[in-house]
Amino acid sequence: MTQAATSVHEIQxxxxxxxxxxxxxxxxxxxxxxxxxxVAVAYQTWGTLNAERSNAILICxxxxxxxxxxxxxxxxGKEGWWERMVGPGKPIDTDRxxxxxxxxxxxxxxxxxxxxxxxxxxxxxxxxxxxxxxxDMVNVQAMLMxxxxxxxxMSVVGGSMGGMQVLEWAARHGDRVVSAVPIAGAARHSAxxxxxxxxxxxxxxxxxxxxxxxxxxxxxRPEAGLSVARMxxxxxxxSEPALWRKFGRALQDRYTKSYGFDADFQVESxxxxxxxxxxxxxxxxxxxxxxxxxxxxxxxxxFGGDLANAWRNLxxxxxxxxxxxxxxxxxxxxxxxxxxxxxxxxNVSFVEVESDKGHDxxxxxxxxxxxxxxxxxxxxxxxxxx
Amino acid sequence: MTQAATSVHEIQxxxxxxxxxxxxxxxxxxxxxxxxxxVAVAYQTWGTLNAERSNAILICxxxxxxxxxxxxxxxxGKEGWWERMVGPGKPIDTDRxxxxxxxxxxxxxxxxxxxxxxxxxxxxxxxxxxxxxxxDMVNVQAMLMxxxxxxxxMSVVGGSMGGMQVLEWAARHGDRVVSAVPIAGAARHSAxxxxxxxxxxxxxxxxxxxxxxxxxxxxxRPEAGLSVARMxxxxxxxSEPALWRKFGRALQDRYTKSYGFDADFQVESxxxxxxxxxxxxxxxxxxxxxxxxxxxxxxxxxFGGDLANAWRNLxxxxxxxxxxxxxxxxxxxxxxxxxxxxxxxxNVSFVEVESDKGHDxxxxxxxxxxxxxxxxxxxxxxxxxx
Numbered sequence: 001m002t003q004a005a006t007s008v009h010e011i012q013x014x015x016x017x018x019x020x021x022x023x024x025x026x027x028x029x030x031x032x033x034x035x036x037x038x039v040a041v042a043y044q045t046w047g048t049l050n051a052e053r054s055n056a057i058l059i060c061x062x063x064x065x066x067x068x069x070x071x072x073x074x075x076x077g078k079e080g081w082w083e084r085m086v087g088p089g090k091p092i093d094t095d096r097x098x099x100x101x102x103x104x105x106x107x108x109x110x111x112x113x114x115x116x117x118x119x120x121x122x123x124x125x126x127x128x129x130x131x132x133x134x135x136d137m138v139n140v141q142a143m144l145m146x147x148x149x150x151x152x153x154m155s156v157v158g159g160s161m162g163g164m165q166v167l168e169w170a171a172r173h174g175d176r177v178v179s180a181v182p183i184a185g186a187a188r189h190s191a192x193x194x195x196x197x198x199x200x201x202x203x204x205x206x207x208x209x210x211x212x213x214x215x216x217x218x219x220x221r222p223e224a225g226l227s228v229a230r231m232x233x234x235x236x237x238x239s240e241p242a243l244w245r246k247f248g249r250a251l252q253d254r255y256t257k258s259y260g261f262d263a264d265f266q267v268e269s270x271x272x273x274x275x276x277x278x279x280x281x282x283x284x285x286x287x288x289x290x291x292x293x294x295x296x297x298x299x300x301x302x303f304g305g306d307l308a309n310a311w312r313n314l315x316x317x318x319x320x321x322x323x324x325x326x327x328x329x330x331x332x333x334x335x336x337x338x339x340x341x342x343x344x345x346x347n348v349s350f351v352e353v354e355s356d357k358g359h360d361x362x363x364x365x366x367x368x369x370x371x372x373x374x375x376x377x378x379x380x381x382x383x384x385x386x
Numbered sequence: 387m388t389q390a391a392t393s394v395h396e397i398q399x400x401x402x403x404x405x406x407x408x409x410x411x412x413x414x415x416x417x418x419x420x421x422x423x424x425v426a427v428a429y430q431t432w433g434t435l436n437a438e439r440s441n442a443i444l445i446c447x448x449x450x451x452x453x454x455x456x457x458x459x460x461x462x463g464k465e466g467w468w469e470r471m472v473g474p475g476k477p478i479d480t481d482r483x484x485x486x487x488x489x490x491x492x493x494x495x496x497x498x499x500x501x502x503x504x505x506x507x508x509x510x511x512x513x514x515x516x517x518x519x520x521x522d523m524v525n526v527q528a529m530l531m532x533x534x535x536x537x538x539x540m541s542v543v544g545g546s547m548g549g550m551q552v553l554e555w556a557a558r559h560g561d562r563v564v565s566a567v568p569i570a571g572a573a574r575h576s577a578x579x580x581x582x583x584x585x586x587x588x589x590x591x592x593x594x595x596x597x598x599x600x601x602x603x604x605x606x607r608p609e610a611g612l613s614v615a616r617m618x619x620x621x622x623x624x625s626e627p628a629l630w631r632k633f634g635r636a637l638q639d640r641y642t643k644s645y646g647f648d649a650d651f652q653v654e655s656x657x658x659x660x661x662x663x664x665x666x667x668x669x670x671x672x673x674x675x676x677x678x679x680x681x682x683x684x685x686x687x688x689f690g691g692d693l694a695n696a697w698r699n700l701x702x703x704x705x706x707x708x709x710x711x712x713x714x715x716x717x718x719x720x721x722x723x724x725x726x727x728x729x730x731x732x733n734v735s736f737v738e739v740e741s742d743k744g745h746d747x748x749x750x751x752x753x754x755x756x757x758x759x760x761x762x763x764x765x766x767x768x769x770x771x772x
Binding site: 207240301 | 418420513516517574575576577578580581582584585587588589591592593594610611613614617618621624626629630632633634635643645646647649650651653654657658661674678681682684687713
């Protein structure tokens, strides 16, 4: 089953795992002022909530992630994107903690997004879906936590866009956050990152099969455009040293250059494969909406130009992690957050992990990340008596 | 007059400036072994060749540059791309030197490329044009120099892909090169750069108006694809600090976010403008062929894995320049060349210019670049008695 083979909507309605309707299906108000409803949230959980309801860890996924952090992915058949981090005996230990990972608002894996039915028209939203923000995503997660009966969250953890959500949680729902772990994140999206996102969006919107966002009813999918968007983004997830180490200038299945436009170099076939496999599992409109939400994110400006103002009224402990070779969410962005937390007198740990794997490092084998996260969560759990 | 409004071929046939047929129109043999002919070269010159024919400077342009380094560009109506560097009293002083800038092989400004007529079919080449390499480009330049009666070249100068050509000149035509100035160049194209080029090519080839490269006869142009390719590439020409300084997160003509997919941020409108104006002056097939030529460039592997072997039999003096914030052709690439020149016992100067402007710095106001180039060329001219 791939999203290409079946309608995006059909897939989203038939994914395994729990899915709840927020606010009994009543519309919710978005940051833009628009109303959206009904809103459903699809999520996965692992472990057991203790009697005190004090051992919940919320995982916020990245731009193209989803709720299937652990276990076989229902579309790709591959293992979850955070198997290394989450599970029995892992740093986020499902033998001790109750772990929840929801699909984000605007996503394409069961939570309401552009491929959901617009109740006003009875048709799929497409680009009639309202713009959403990181704040909206987090508000929806908070409503989910309410419905699950979880008032305080032992730790909110996430990488990349997930890290943005962690910061939003702490800034706007600080009374519910016992600890926060933003990994390879940022308190605002940089100009360069907005620029790369815009290239991806333009690639999608330039594809005639996008049909102004109403491709669902035309039975089309802007696969070429989405694939180009993914390829461009994928370069930004890796470091130049990682690309060089993995591929160098090695030729693909050939001893000599083809003198043509086939994928002569391994790095080309790798990118093409990334593009082609991505379109099997992701919806182009969701890509547009979620990238836009990231672009809009700017906690500093929302808190009067001083990020420290975001952290004045909370008691959460923080652990920030960045990676030396990450040029998409570089260490400098994490340090800005660390400095602001220090200005606000908060309890904050910061580790810059030595890695040549680029932004993707947060998804990969990074013992320093694992040991740091494990140590931090152990300590938070001990304080709570979990 | 724009390339979009008139046929690409028609424009190329009617550009101002000299244009010569190489080898009396006989085909030339390319590095791939393919034959190509007739080959025409369009070029511009400034200054006067002295009686000794010893004051010629050859300028090699970058990927999307052309022969109009100085003066009003016949398509865009804007000033030349190297006005700051070339002209009377400028570092490349046209009062003293005879300066030649040819359009590169495979280009779209008068030199034979994919929009030329394929004599075998009587139609425009399109993707029946053979793949070309940096070596082919330089061979064509060498034939042009022959026809112009210039045996020794006082200096071969170029930035980016132009810098690659300068290195190729020194490596393969060392006896003709008195001095060489590769600026923001590299002796091989990196994996990351190949990856970015591949994204651009995929964007073009995904555009249905590309028509497998035969869009000319369909009266179409893959403008959407070429525009996306340009946008992605343009990000790599700038540095993150330059983007932040120029645009930050500033909104475009709006006080608040539009909550839509319009260009909310200035960096978005800037990129869209870059894409839209580029397609007015550049041919998509030329973009495919020239990027491919750059990807193939790897002097080290051509010279037995030791770049020093490329410089064993020459007497040319070298000046290499790189820019601190250039992440496309970073200083490390120039240093590799400098080290190899030193291993070969060559006379080499190297300057890393402090700049936050990224790769584009070689086209911009960089006093250190100008002073260094001026000093170097003065010294070379003095040695020659020019």
